[in-house]
Amino acid sequence: MKLEETDRLEAFSDGVLAVIITIMAFNVKPPAGASAAALGGVLPRILVYVLSFVIVGIYWNNHHHMLHAVKHVNGPILWANTHLLFWLSLVPFATAWMGENHFAARPVALYGVVLLMAANAYYLLSRCLIHLHGKDSLLAAALGNDFKGKVSIAIYASAIALSFANRWIGFGLYWVVALIWLLPDRRIERVITE
Amino acid sequence: MKLEETDRLEAFSDGVLAVIITIMAFNVKPPAGASAAALGGVLPRILVYVLSFVIVGIYWNNHHHMLHAVKHVNGPILWANTHLLFWLSLVPFATAWMGENHFAARPVALYGVVLLMAANAYYLLSRCLIHLHGKDSLLAAALGNDFKGKVSIAIYASAIALSFANRWIGFGLYWVVALIWLLPDRRIERVITE
């Protein structure tokens, strides 16, 4: 038996996302010494890791749901997916830079730029999929007008600008987007069940 | 042919666990110099690596068995699984900190905290799966009252506290839990065979 093309697309994406997550954990280097202060010094990095882990987890989750409703892939879709993986592959870099500089304004803003580009790439991928499957497809119905996706992009853009005013606003807004998505998104599940 | 959703959940989990294992091995840095003393200096880290390898291997094994009896997944299950992967992704960090500090009390206790949280996350995942499949399902029968899982959590909690009295008690108790699980768990296999 031969797997579908979508299965290999998912497998490759899963592989990249799995390594991204583990590389980020690997970047949280154990502190020198066994004191509580040493452990405390690692806390900012752990805090950033939690955020990045949640964000990559959300992408895996949404990607999983979206691809499950997909029947065909073509060249543009493969590249739209690769494009998404490119921006997600920069998340460990942005995470490490932000964690090492204790949330200085510029790293916080750059982190937002990477998330903004990834969100755009995800939106682009969903449009390529709908283009192939048709506006009347299950997938198009399930994604709807993609309100959450558009709101996320708007919040990320604001967060980047506001990071230079107050970095904690930027960092806080990244959490806001994560929480928007953590609320279970029953759109696709509901349409498929119906 | 299209894979089941459970297949992708397993594939992603396998990817993360595979990278975790290899990252831990990568953290066992080769010593400077080729002397026997240099190699001896790495022994504590190798010892810790063996323990962590066995623990992650047990998780893969149990996860494999549990998911094999699963027929459906939903949003909460995906997130319960991601939550488990989060705590397991911190195992390399805790392993490295304990190995580098030659089993100082605090790193030994932190290692236990990570294992305790992972054990809790696994228990939570099994409850989510039973909730979806029903109390009369094959899965619920196979897991039973999860005696081993509850005992593990109790031992981990004790080990964390006892690490501050004597770190070797903590380290020894982690091995006790590992050995409890290494004894073949025929529960699921038996029920399925029947």
Place this chain on the structure above:
Amino acid sequence: MKLEETDRLEAFSDGVLAVIITIMAFNVKPPAGASAAALGGVLPRILVYVLSFVIVGIYWNNHHHMLHAVKHVNGPILWANTHLLFWLSLVPFATAWMGENHFAARPVALYGVVLLMAANAYYLLSRCLIHLHGKDSLLAAALGNDFKGKVSIAIYASAIALSFANRWIGFGLYWVVALIWLLPDRRIERVITE
């Protein structure tokens, strides 16, 4: 149900390519300090990373298409594939050396050597596949005379030599090859659809 042998070949290749991509991203170390100058210092490495990411992405894409048209594998094919993965596994090394030395002539040439060997290995793999499936097979028809593959090899060979005259010519030619492949290759898709 049992997967085809080709599925496992693809899965292993996907795993290696996924880790290669993420390792290259990991090699782009965050700069010391949060200044714009610090970020600017990382730009050459990011530029090289983009090129290597695109190249590995093209390999995944082409590999995916080629293997999708494959029905059987044998020993020589498994080793031709492993041989290809070997040269691709050296891409992060060549990428890092070129990025760290700001495009000095020798690292730029070595990068080309690795790409040349990978292109040769890919060509060899395609010949092994055609040899097994026959000259009248769908696969042979789809690959045709492999014009792009031969042109790539010629350009890489030229780029290596020209790197010592002017390193930017070499670096530019690597981009030329990447762009040749980024133009969608509808050969295989077309033949299969017909």
Place this chain on the structure above:
Amino acid sequence: MKLEETDRLEAFSDGVLAVIITIMAFNVKPPAGASAAALGGVLPRILVYVLSFVIVGIYWNNHHHMLHAVKHVNGPILWANTHLLFWLSLVPFATAWMGENHFAARPVALYGVVLLMAANAYYLLSRCLIHLHGKDSLLAAALGNDFKGKVSIAIYASAIALSFANRWIGFGLYWVVALIWLLPDRRIERVITE
């Protein structure tokens, strides 16, 4: 559709082997400076990497063939496989130690110890598989008396001892074993085809 248990065993093994290969490549750090001498200084590590790559490639290849003839797995088989992965996960460590110390006797011997243990683990795994499938199974017929496996173990044991007399003998013998396996092993293929 649900994958077989053997599929997940292969997927997990593939993931670990893929990361092992790429981690070893990652350990070949680019030299400081762009001179030919700098590149020459990395040659010993590249030479060792080639050997380790070939060895892991052989394991993947043989594992792939063996598991393809397998129909069932049980608890002992899962653990025999995990045990094999443990020893293979130490290959990057042994590779790095040998490469960094320019083939000093002790690292060369340790490299052999890891290979010996991995070969033993592979033999053990094949016995567990034959035990489950029966002595009259396709798998048992295909593996036969496992002449190559036994010869490999004998050569590795000799190489470890001889490394202390002359390290190049040890290193040479590791290549001998690799070449024995690189010669195509048609045993399993032949029996299956018949």
